[in-house]
Amino acid sequence: MSDNEEVTTPELAPRRTFGGVIAVWVIAALVGIAIGVFVAEEWRAAWLTVGLGGCLVVAFAIQLWFGRSQGFTERVAASVLGALLVMGVLSLGFGLASIVPG
Template sequence: MALPELAPRRTFGGIVAVWVLAALIAIVVGVFAAPDWRAAWLGVGLGGCLIVAFATQLWSGRSQGFTERVAASILGAALVMGVISLGFGLAALVPG
């Protein structure tokens, strides 16, 4: 018999925290990495976001919806990193 949680922790904050981390990683990679190495470093950054997403969701202590929360974290992180890298790619096309 499962007991209901008396005061469940909020889980959306952990998902958004991974998205913010992904944005920070993408900006740092876009600014400091050489254009030829940006894609490789973005992959490394996304791997780091995966580890942080697992750690964040394990820390919340809720087993219900664990897979969905981690998937939402990683999918959002990939989208955030993709949009930011698209911006850096378009900026590289503009002559300056």
Template sequence: MMGCVAVPELAPRRTLGGIVAVWVLAAVIAVVVGIFATPDWRAAWLGVGLGGCLIAGFATQLWSGRSQGFTERVAASVLGAALVMGVISLGFGLAALVPG
């Protein structure tokens, strides 16, 4: 079989790291907002932070260069970021109820 060269497929990049990176970014944003924002503005800044996580999720998944499962990976990034931010903001909300 002269002239037939098998080209190996390139190994796909790992996509779980990009999803977890957005979750870590969400945790950092939620803690910074919880510490520095006043309680009246905390929900608004968390919404802005979640928007930033959406953009970071898109950018991370575009950077990975894989089109298969793109929507699912972005959705997992943003949904996980929303859950992380929700749990952390719940913690700050419960801490505000405790007299101190």
């Protein structure tokens, strides 16, 4: 009984955290589309950077809200990397659309 300090209690019902990662990707898609629609072409790159910074803050907030410390940095990194890829694909689409004569 003297070794009780080494035993930790497991979480009984841990929350699923993958939904928080996907939520940041969806927010990145919505922000990217809004920037592409409402911002002038010469300012899109700057606003996409601001939008990605906002996604970083949202990723931290969502993962802190879940309250699990295990894998926190991996979940935030996956959230931000996914947001970067989503915004990059949207940026590529808007860039290609701007060079098409029309």
